[in-house]
Amino acid sequence: MQQAVAAGVTRLIAVGVNLDRSSNAVSLGHAYQEVWAGVGHHPLEPSEPDLAAMHALAKDEMVVVIGEIGLDFEHVGGPHNDLQVQRLNELFAIATELDLPVSVHNRGAAQELLTAISAHHGLRGVMHYFGLEWDWAQRFLDVGFYLSFAGLITRPSREALREVVKRCPADRLLLETDSPYGNAQKRMGVPNRPAYLVDTAELVAELRGISLEQLADQERANAITLFQKMK
Ligand SMILES: [Zn+2]
Numbered sequence: 001m002q003q004a005v006a007a008g009v010t011r012l013i014a015v016g017v018n019l020d021r022s023s024n025a026v027s028l029g030h031a032y033q034e035v036w037a038g039v040g041h042h043p044l045e046p047s048e049p050d051l052a053a054m055h056a057l058a059k060d061e062m063v064v065v066i067g068e069i070g071l072d073f074e075h076v077g078g079p080h081n082d083l084q085v086q087r088l089n090e091l092f093a094i095a096t097e098l099d100l101p102v103s104v105h106n107r108g109a110a111q112e113l114l115t116a117i118s119a120h121h122g123l124r125g126v127m128h129y130f131g132l133e134w135d136w137a138q139r140f141l142d143v144g145f146y147l148s149f150a151g152l153i154t155r156p157s158r159e160a161l162r163e164v165v166k167r168c169p170a171d172r173l174l175l176e177t178d179s180p181y182g183n184a185q186k187r188m189g190v191p192n193r194p195a196y197l198v199d200t201a202e203l204v205a206e207l208r209g210i211s212l213e214q215l216a217d218q219e220r221a222n223a224i225t226l227f228q229k230m231k
Pocket of ligand 1: 068105106128
């Protein structure tokens with residue numbers, strides 16, 4: 001946390017991948033002025049989500065998002081695709097009912113996600129760790145979603161993703177670390193940390209031809225717009 005604040009990263013969301021970790025995230029939100037929380041159930045979680053407990057926890061004042069949730073059709077041995085879709089719709093319903101945005105994980109399920117998002121009127125959110133090309137970016141933007149970019153944009157092979165970073169509307173662009181994963185190229189092999197968000201931010205600013213300060217101002221405004229309680 002000290003490193004993050006020293007690096008200028010002063011608003012963080014700790015997301016949960018199951019009920020225990022979501023509860024930890026809420027505790028962090030109460031312990032640190034810079035932290036807000038996500039209540040989620042990752043698509044690869046083997047357990048059934050306890051929807052009633054998640055709903056109750058998500059009412060906590062520090063919870064700004066339902067996430068991480070989503071679909072992962074590429075991981076071998078995860079829950080069956082149909083079961084993932086059913087759970088996702090249940091979690092989208094909680095978000096809609098509580099008027100919270102969602103943070104959505106996608107691996108190999110972009111079309112199914114668009115279908116599910118479109119079925120929940122009023123649902124708003126962000127595609128976390130966005131890694132697809134512009135055609136898909138456009139479709140998620142068309143349903144009102146934000147795109148969140150991480151260290152993935154620094155990989156040499158990801159030229160098409162850097163094009164998305166350039167073309168994304170300024171008011172729909174978010175940044176994240178996905179720590180402890182998702183490090184920038186220059187830090188491969190060490191655990192990611194919130195302070196390293198600056199690696200991604202520097203490249204985004206360069207690609208968009210703006211200063212780091214201009215990007216930070218826009219990001220702060222975007223985060224507050226989407227994650228409303230995150231003032
Ligand atoms: Zn994810």
